[in-house]
Amino acid sequence: MITSMKVRIEPNNKQNSKLFQSAGTARWAYNWTLSKQEENYKNGGKFLSDRVLRKELTKLKHTEELRWLNNYSNNITKQAVKDCCNSYKKFFDGLSNKPKFKSRRKSKLSFYQDTEKIKFTETHVRLEKVGWVKLSEHTRIPTNSKYSNPRVSFDGVHWYVSVGIELNQTPVELIDKSIGIDVGVKDLAICSHKEEPYKNINKTKKVKKLEKKLRRLQRKVSIKYEKNKEGRSYVKTGNIIKLEKSIRKLHKRLDNIRTDYRHKITTEIVKAKPSRIVMESLNISGMLKNKHLSKSAQQQSLYEFKTMIKYKAERYRIEFVEADKWYPSSKTCSKCGYVKPKLSLSERTFVCECCGTIIDRDRNASINLSRYKVS
Template identity: 30%
Template sequence: MKKFKPRPGFVALAHKLALDPNATAERRLYSHGGAARAAYNWAVAYVTSVWWQRKAEQSYGIPEDQLTEWRSWSLPSLRKAFNEDKRTNPRFAGWWEENSKEAYNTGLAGASAAFDNYAKSRSGRRKGRKMGIPRFKSKRKARLTCRFTTGTIRIEPDGHHVTLPRIGRVRLHENAFRLRALVDAGHMRILSATARLDRGRWFVSFQVEEKHELVKVARPDAAVGIDLGIKTLAVLADSYGVLSEEPNPRHLDRAQKQLRRASRTASRRRGPDRRTGRQASKRWEKANQARNRIHHRVANLREDTLHKLTARLASEYGTIVVEDLSVASMGRNRRLSRRIADAAFGEIRRQLTYKTRRHGTRLVVADRWFPSSKTCSRCGVVKTKLPLSTRVFECDNCGLVLDRDANAGHNLVALAARTTGTGVAGDLDNAPVAESKPRGADRKTRTTRPTPQGRDGAGR
């Protein structure tokens, strides 16, 4: 899928709104999400069946030129094959016409992207962890989603309803008067809508082309260094020497007692078993829903806390300095993994990335090996060792005694001045970058032999 390029003066954004569907709209939403899952599973079976067939034929000694031909997993090829098969396939007979074509296109597009990621991962052209062969989506565990790109997609004039193709008019949980006003003024154009079941309720996300208007920050000449941690979520040190702390609410820790009780209740019920094919009992389903509600509440509280923190920082400071933390490696510590996941360091940096871009301010990312905690913020002497158990920094050269996180915050905000020449927000394209060593630069990338299956199944 080609990346959308907005018109000059416009930016591509997404607005996520919660839905309050009635029984009819909710049934149609579930039907469209299930249709997308069925189309995805059909595409996985359609492509992989030839793989196993060729493997079996090779074991029989059949020559290479006489093997079954590869099947392409490109989206146009999958869409053409699906349209030819849906009328005769017993899995879709009698109900495929009930849903929009966009539902099936959503599943086919997801399968095409999954096979692309698998091929790129095998050939070493994709960063990150190694991707396996796409697997079937379970009916009980799959995330229901459907993306609409054609048809009637609009926000109603009353601001309390949206209209989606084949689903109809759906009530919003919140008002969208501001978005409707932008559409009426010609400052926003809706490109697509994605309905998704997330944390037990339905949401709709509008991908829009919106007129870009910079909002001036409160203190454009000020810079702030952010040192993230577990005991304190963030220690903030600005360029004027002011220190402040953001306490860590620890939402997951506070819910542990409720989670243990809900998990014990679910463990006493007859749950599903994939090995024997046993279906879950109604009492287990009810207990599992109660447990999921606790997880959903924790996730909602965490999301609210992080959005408030990052929005306040992005709207106040002209320059923000954060560390390039290896969150995946930190999560391997079995003593701290739960608290690190609850703090969501990676999500904080992700939100700051797009929110600073929205305000036109700078986000400086310190090098992963920058010794922010070991460096004295007064004289600049670097300690050789500073274990995590030492929470107070003591300089052997100048005698500075300071909290470890506060010292790191001062060093980070000083890095902004050294990087840009001043602490003032500047142009990212013309300013030096603090990341002198990107992630993984100290290791040689391991590559594997490319697979014979390409996008069209024949290495092309």
């Protein structure tokens, strides 16, 4: 099984500049490929393979105009061309939306590294045309392994290197138990094997305090923009740049707190070693359309929670089941099996009209999910 590992790197000023330039080179190559594909499509030509475009780009590197590309690893441009061609192909196959040109301001900064040329020690990583760069976490990535799809990316605050590593799966003895997981906005997860629910991290004092600080900084920077407005354009002063950096750091800190919490919960569930985990199908797009729930649903990152459970279950060889979208887990009594015809969202306690059972609505749903049978 291949698992992805991501570690923060600490480049010096010279290396930092080189990383930004390399990411810009990848963005340029992606946009160049996309413009070539679109021009070819308008002229009625067939899909251009990445091999054809890479050959053309190699020839262009000898011209005076694009000689600067030789200062950067050719693997960066090669992979950017491949990525764009794959995106364009997926669009025509109906698997994704039409690829867009990458913006200098808004697009994510990232680039590829060759699997043979990237090297790791306990404390450093060697990046092609950049040199040896310090790792924030020592001995995290194995030094004598075969790496797949190495990427270097920037999140607005820090640079990271990520690689895929083959893991040797050791057989784990599982217990004959099925765990049902009901996720939501009030609590993150309610599990059938556990009485207490996993609370919503966004309701804690720590997160609320950081969100309050974030709102204040955003108001502050907005006022500064209005004060420095010249006609229709806004002037970005040194103080605005400092404030925006603080805002990015605060966003990253909040994201780290939430991601860490999801990792801890999913690991705890999987380490219970059940033979099966059942989760309800989530209509995330529908929840995001609801103006009362959209922000809370977005902060909970329920899709990411499901993804974490799924790949961790696969690592332990636990069967992962996603219940049918129309399965009435909340409406069914977990004691007698009676299905209620109607159950409003405001009813947080399930009261059975048949046997008189009174139980928390979400806990009732998690018990029913644990008994779910695939038809």
